[in-house]
Structures are given as C-alpha cells and as structure tokens.
Amino acid sequence: MSQRKKQTEGIRLFGEWDYDGITVEDPGLRKYISFKPTIVPHTAGRHEHRRFQKSQLPIAERLVNELMRPGHAAGKKIRAMKIVENALRIINLKTGENPLGVFVKALENSAPREDTTRVSYGGVSYHVAVDLSPQRRVDLALRFIAEAARKSAFGNPKSVDEWLADEIILASTADGRSYAVSKKDEMERIAYSSR
Numbered sequence: 001m002s003q004r005k006k007q008t009e010g011i012r013l014f015g016e017w018d019y020d021g022i023t024v025e026d027p028g029l030r031k032y033i034s035f036k037p038t039i040v041p042h043t044a045g046r047h048e049h050r051r052f053q054k055s056q057l058p059i060a061e062r063l064v065n066e067l068m069r070p071g072h073a074a075g076k077k078i079r080a081m082k083i084v085e086n087a088l089r090i091i092n093l094k095t096g097e098n099p100l101g102v103f104v105k106a107l108e109n110s111a112p113r114e115d116t117t118r119v120s121y122g123g124v125s126y127h128v129a130v131d132l133s134p135q136r137r138v139d140l141a142l143r144f145i146a147e148a149a150r151k152s153a154f155g156n157p158k159s160v161d162e163w164l165a166d167e168i169i170l171a172s173t174a175d176g177r178s179y180a181v182s183k184k185d186e187m188e189r190i191a192y193s194s195r
Helices: 003-007 059-067 077-095 099-110 134-153 160-172 179-193
Strands: 114-121 124-131
Touching: 059 077, 059 099, 059 134, 077 099, 077 160, 099 134, 099 160, 099 179, 114 179, 124 179, 134 160, 134 179, 160 179
Parallel strands: none
Antiparallel strands: 114 124
C-alpha cells in the first residue's frame, strides 16, 4: 500500500461518508469530478489562479461554492457547508445509500451534452447546436441543482437543506420532476431543433 493511500484511508466527508466505492460512469465526466478526500470541503481558493484547476476541487466543495451564488448568501461559506452537510444527511436517511454516490449520479443525469451558440453570416444570426465540454457540463449540472434548491426554498416553510436533498434524489433517478433534469432536457431539445 502506498504512503499516499495510507494517509487518506480514514478520511470521510464531514466525518461521516466514505469516498471509497464511488465511481463516475460517464467516461466524459470522469476526469472532471474529483473525489480528493477531505473532511471539510474548504480549500481556500488554492485553485483560483490556475487554468482548469477547479476540476481538482472536491465535488462537494464545488456544490458549496455554487450555493453561495446570489446576494444574501454570497460569501457565507460556513452556512453553505451546513446546508450541504444536512442535505447529504437527509439523502442518506431517505435512500440508505452513500449520499456522495447519489450526488454523482445526479450530476451525470443533469449534465447537458449539447447547447446552442449564435453564429452570424452576412448580418443574419443563426443558432447552431454545439457539443459542450465536460468541464462546462459539470458546471451546468451543479448550477441547475443549486438553482433548484434556492428557487424552491424561496418563500417556503421547507428548508433549503430539504429541497437540495429532494432535488439530488430526483436528479439521481433522472425523474422528470427534477428541475435540473428538466433544464438539461430543455437545452438538448433546443439544440436538437437548431441542428
């Protein structure tokens, strides 16, 4: 057993969930979803000034960062970490599985493969379908999941933790009621009509 393996052997996310046995089945996303073992998903932006280094961030931290998006919650990383921790706990209770595995399955199911871009020929612009890079696919999937939790929890007595857990569970089963899956299907449908 290598020295590195020995050092990371007992590390669990939030001290509860093991990283072992989690696999990414989509071969395109495999390099862009990182399972670097960490107890607390907070690397203090070490990746920030290097190109393509955000793919080396633990995937739980990328979800935490995505939850800090708009106004009121911006910059409150501890609050966002608590939301993710509680959501993972709820997923574990509802499904009985490792919530990291459920979350990865949700990312795979809500990552769009195609999008449209605007191309202009002689003053007339057309929308043309383009394939998405794996990095952007993961970014969009994370954005859709976090956006679903924020939108659902706004003005609702149910907490954002519960909405996030529900969205991840629905997306992991590719359920049509999932906001992230429906956004992915909508993007792909528009791209298909623009071919």
